[in-house]
Amino acid sequence: MKKLFLSTLLFMAVSTYAQTNFEKAVTDKISKMEQAKTPEDFTAVSNDFARIGDKEKTQWLPYYYAAQASIEKGRNLMRTGKLTELDAIAAEAQNNLDKASDLSKDNAEIFILQKMIHNLKMMVDPQSRFMSEGMLGADALAKAEKLDPENPRISLLKAEDIYYTPEQFGGSKSKGLEMFQKSLDQFKVYQPKTTLDPNWGKGEAEYFLSNKP
Amino acid sequence: MQTFIISKILLLLSLLMGIFLHAQVTVSGKVNFKGKGVKDISVTLKNTYDGATTDENGNFTFPTEEKGSQILVFSNAKFVEVEKPITIANENLSINSDLKEQISEIDAVVISAGSIEASDKKRATALLTPIDIYTTAGANGQISSALETLPGVQKIGETEGLFVRGGTGTETKFFMDGNLVNNFFGNSIPGIKSMDRLNTSLFKGNVFSSGGYSAAYGQALSSVLILESIDFPERNSVDLAISPLFINAGFQNVNEEKSKSFGISAGYSNLGLVTKLIKFNNDFTKAPESFGTNFNFRIKNKNGGILKYYGSFDTNKIGLQAESLEANIDFDNTNLKGKNTFHNLSFKKKFGQYLLNLGSSYTYNSSFIALSNTFEDEEINPNTIDITGNYLNTKGTLGRKINKISAVRAGIEYNQSNEKTDVSAAPTPSEFKDQITSLFAETDLGFSNNLSAKIGVRSEYSNAIDRWNLAPRFAMAYRISKTWTSSLAYGIFYQNPENKYFGSNPLNYQKAEHYVLQVQKSAEGRSFRLEAFYKNYKDLIKTTVLDYRPVAINNTGNGFAKGFEIFWRDKKSIKDIDYWISYSFLDSKRNFQNYDQSLFPSFAAKHTLSVVAKKFVTSWKTGFNLSYSYASGRPYYNFQTDANGDYYLNKQGRLKDFGALNFSLNYLPNLGKKDSKSFTVLVLAVNNILGQKNIYGYNFSTDGLRSKPVLPSASTFIFIGAFINFGIDKTQDAIDGNL
DSSP states (O other): OHHHHHHHHHHHHHHHHHHHHHHHHHHHHHHHHHHOOSHHHHHHHHHHHHHHHHHHSSOHHHHHHHHHHHHHHHHHHHHTTOOTTHHHHHHHHHHHHHHHHHHSSSOHHHHHHHHHHHHHHHHHSHHHHIIIIIHHHHHHHHHHHHHOTTOHHHHHHHHHHHHHSOGGGTOOHHHHHHHHHHHHHHHHHOOOSSTTSOOOOHHHHHHHHHTOO | OHHHHHHHHHHHHHHHHHHHHHOOEEEEEEEEETTEEOSSOEEEETTSSOEEEOOTTSEEEEEEOOOEEEEEEEEETTEEEEEEEEEEOSSOEEOOEEOOBOOOTTTSOOOOTTEEEOSSSSOTTOOOOHHHHHTSTTSTTOHHHHHTTSTTBOOOSSSOSOOBTTOOGGGEEEEETTEEOSOOBOOOOTTSOOOBSSOGGGEEEEEEESSSOOTTOOSOSSEEEEEEEOSOOSSOEEEEEEOSSEEEEEEEEEOTTSSEEEEEEEEEEEOHHHHHHSOOSSEEEEEEEEEEEEEEEEEEOTTSOEEEEEEEEEEEEEEEEEEOOSTTOOEEEEEEEEEEEEEEEEEEEEETTEEEEEEEEEEEEEEEEEEEEEETTEEEEEEEEEEEEEEEEEEEEEEEESSSSOEEEEEEEEEEEEEEEEETTSSSOEEEEEEEEEEEEEEEEEEETTEEEEEEEEEEEETTTTEEEEEEEEEEEEEOSSSEEEEEEEEEEEEOOOGGGOOSSOOOOEEEEEEEEEEEEEETTEEEEEEEEEEEEEEEEEEEEETTEEEEEEEEEEEEEEEEEEEEEESSSSTTEEEEEEEEEEEEEEEOBTOSSOBOOTTOOSEEEEEEEEEEEGGGTEEEEEEEEEEOOOEEEEEEEOTTSOEEEEEEEEOOOEEEEEEEEEEOTTTTOTTOSEEEEEEEEEESTTOOOOOOEEEEOTTSSOEEEEOOSOSSEEEEEEEEEESOOOHHHHHHHTO
């Protein structure tokens, strides 16, 4: 009896140790991603997350973050006008996101990233890709909204879309800012399920609101 | 006691483990590809969190607390994954690795000699998507006219057809989802060009080949245009188009799963009103009038097979009176009644590594032309030409992937034509029947991401010719550097003499041999291509007039075409302006049909230039499009027959240079109204805005003494129209197209 108790204790100790190690690794890499600046930085952090995912095999989060790092790399390149590389980066992000989605079905956060991947692909050639990628992106965001209507990141993506859409096309800076405000309000009450769950985006909403034209 | 010992041992063990765990070593090294360090390679100690990513120079370094036998994995999508067993003791390790390129579809070089692809499959620099076509000034929304702004295509105003690199209009064939489209253009009368029968918006992409095309296509000496229809519409919608020229209405229905859709559309067009508003060079006794309707459905089955159907019916009428060149005749009268139906069915399905394509198209076409003359208000010399034809095309192709970028495919194609020509002045109608059976096989070989080849062969048997031909084709592409690629294509192409030339003399296939060499640079937002070609024609037909119609007597004709073409498209240099320039130089001679000697063909210009520019002004919700076409003067010839019935060149000359500046604008009034139920595009287009006087050729009197110019129907043509779509909100489309 005592033996059993002891080995259980030991097992628990080991698994707790592993758990904290996973948490520590993911937390570390999230902060590494936050500090990433160049496309190379994002590649490195994406690889780090994929490595953790490959080792754990049951955790969706590492693959989620690996995909997010690739998307951030894509957005980074997009801002510098390097559009032709986006297809390959979107494929890289999709690869990791698919792994995440295999481990966690019906996950709003995954659909949110899916929308961002479609955005990347669309930017390669908006005119001819809108009908496909634009629609798929909208579908993904609608699925996310159904699963988690109060998720502030959904409002954030919507706000971005509206903000950057010229007024003549039904977008506007002011409507965009309203949406950013909504997103920020949601951030104030939104609680990630665990400390490791996605919790990004508040800074961006604040950035837009503090830089009001 | 026992448990005490065990717990002691465990304590000791964990203590030891703790020491071990904190005994870090550093693993470092360099990753090379072809002797050079590569960045972005993920280096992982398998099944651990430990690893790093290589830097600019291919170097990596990471600490680890793992010990013993481990595996180091080097991975990156562009390279083949490498695993290296290592043993970690207490000393730092240095491990280098060499990588091999991963062959992949995305990175593989594309063979592009002779072809311009406008599908979204591979390249971001896609050309002539439907939106491009609609926004090309002077193209009137037609695929064929928009293609005239690309290199290699002649701007011919008096006859329909794509005249490519010194080839005649009939040397270009059109395919929809793999099936031959007979009568791609509407029925017409000489001197007046007819429009495309298939609507631009039916297609999601196209491959236009101006030479050296694949063995899957045949019976075209010069060129093929391969059109790919859209799979499923995005939403249910109703479309309306209104202009002084035409009205058109249609709807599309699609189920939510996007597995079934159907649509119907109908249109009526009449030039009558416009002939009253614009000055026409033709005297219409019956302004061009047409009615057309079409249906489509698409079904996707559970296993991913897609069945597509498109069918259309149309009729058209036109009547023309022209001053006659003949003595004792005041006017020549021409009246046309055309009827056409076209049906196209295709099925595509993947079975594991195999891809099956089945398809069939059927066309019935009837063109009834009534000819007569007027002399002193009396109608004389009535004659009618009645041509009816039934055409069937069936094709099956099976392909298999060999590895990521290599594949083999083979197929069989069957064409049947039954054509009857009844000229009332001739004693008996002439009937023509032909069945062509073709076999083809082709292989795509990817040697590396930088080198690929395509080898194919096609063989055809035509009843009317009664022999087999054999046409080998070859193409390859090599990537010179990151942005530069080169490709070349060679092939033999056969085409039967046109049905109307068959008579009692035995005929052979006409033959063309293509050599195409291309270099291309594509970088962010800009692309440049330079293509040189040589085309050798053999066994072209020679004709004589028999029973009021030209008939081929033998295959002793020949010719060549050579030249080079430059294409430049730039979406980047000038803000918000997308423009392209194409220039073609052509040198050609042929001795064929009624030519009595080798001559520069009358349907070809030596220098052709096209400039197309587009700009969308967001604040005005308006797109402005300009295009300029130039072609150096084409030669014209008049052939007469001598006492033996042989042709001789009676008169020749050169037309003045062709030039036209076209302008169009698209105004989108509903743009931005977020919840608007309809989306409207108003179009104003002016072709040849400067009113340049262009001449397409000369008509001669029977004796060759008098002539008059062939003119465009209207020197300057103005079009206004409204296109309204209910159901689909294209606002987003417009936004993203102009970001």
